[in-house]
Amino acid sequence: MVLFALFVIYVALFVLWRGHRLPVLIAGGVVFWLLGSWLAGPLVRLAQTGHDTTVEPTFKPRMALIVLGGGTTFDASNRLVPRGDTGARIEAAARLYKQCRQVETVCRVIVSGGDPQHHGRTEAEVYTPYLLKAGIESSDLLIEDRSMNTYENARNVDRLLRQDRYDSMVLITSSLHMRRALLSFEAFGLHPQPYVASVRNPYSWWVPHPEGWIDSDSALHEIAAVIRFRIWQWLGLY
Numbered sequence: 001m002v003l004f005a006l007f008v009i010y011v012a013l014f015v016l017w018r019g020h021r022l023p024v025l026i027a028g029g030v031v032f033w034l035l036g037s038w039l040a041g042p043l044v045r046l047a048q049t050g051h052d053t054t055v056e057p058t059f060k061p062r063m064a065l066i067v068l069g070g071g072t073t074f075d076a077s078n079r080l081v082p083r084g085d086t087g088a089r090i091e092a093a094a095r096l097y098k099q100c101r102q103v104e105t106v107c108r109v110i111v112s113g114g115d116p117q118h119h120g121r122t123e124a125e126v127y128t129p130y131l132l133k134a135g136i137e138s139s140d141l142l143i144e145d146r147s148m149n150t151y152e153n154a155r156n157v158d159r160l161l162r163q164d165r166y167d168s169m170v171l172i173t174s175s176l177h178m179r180r181a182l183l184s185f186e187a188f189g190l191h192p193q194p195y196v197a198s199v200r201n202p203y204s205w206w207v208p209h210p211e212g213w214i215d216s217d218s219a220l221h222e223i224a225a226v227i228r229f230r231i232w233q234w235l236g237l238y
Contacts, residue, residue: 002220003035003213035216036208043219044202048175052202057096057193060167062106066192067093067131068153068173068181069113069123080119080126085174085198090127092172092197094134109136110160112144112153122146150177150225151238154184161190168193175199176222183229187238 010028014021035043045052070086082090093109100107111131113123122145132138144160147153161169169192173181178194185192200219205212232238 001217002224003032003217006031032213033208036210036212037206038204040209040212040215040219041202041204043223044176044200044215047219047222048178048200048202051175051178051194051196052199054196054199055194057170057195058168059100059104061104062165062167063100063104063108064161064166064169065093065096065100065107065109066157066169066171067109067111067127068150068171068177069111069127069147070174070177071117072115072119072121072123072126074119080121082123082127082130086123086127087130088198089172089174090130090134092195093131094136096170096172096195097136097140106166108140108142108164108166110142110144110157112147112157114145114147114152116148150180151184151187151229153181154188154190157185158188158190170195172197176218180222180225180229183226183233187233 010024010031013024014028017024067089070089071083072080073083075081093111097107097109109131111124111127113127115122124143124145128141128143131141142160144153144156147156169190171178171181171185171192172195175196175198178196182192182194200215203211203215229238
């Protein structure tokens with residue numbers, strides 16, 4: 001979405017700035033070339049700084065494992081399934097849940113995600129069968145299916161956590177998303193242990209590559225979201 005917005009801006013400048021169309025065309029070509037090639041790696045590294053490795057959490061007697069939604073998509077059979085690296089989040093939650101059950105008293109898994117893509121079913125609803133199949137007991141699974149963004153994930157999970165007492169929490173999401181997710185939870189006084197379910201490879205290319213544009217777009221989206229969060233927090237909106 002960030003690259004699409006940049007493209008729209010360049011098209012608008014090209015149409016409106018008639019006397020400087022050649023410089024605009026050259027600048028736009030250079031920017032998109034770099035974003036699709038060697039800038040992709042540095043942007044990914046910047047976006048996931050501090051969260052580019054997976055650190056095992058410390059378990060305590062009453063644990064809450066929080067899985068954040070990462071979207072849904074339709075597969076070849078037109079079934080709605082978890083999108084992208086969400087499968088890694090589900091696998092991480094199941095793995096940590098099994099470890100927790102071996103040593104602790106209470107282990108709850110909270111899956112958080114509404115339907116921001118308007119696919120007709122919430123992320124939490126789509127992910128639930130996968131979590132149950134992975135070995136999580138239905139009695140230990142809590143559903144939060146109203147969140148439309150990361151901030152709402154934190155707000156709605158906070159409301160769930162108030163209904164019970166936990167000694168520690170683990171936040172499960174991707175490396176790129178972790179910084180923004182932690183900021184959102186900290187805004188509600190929550191300080192979960194971060195667990196990176198998947199790390200994006202900061203790879204660069206000499207010439208533009210489709211994955212380069214995808215990586216650049218994902219990284220820029222998270223960088224812009226963190227900056228926006230900080231501004232809104234400074235303004236007192238968060």
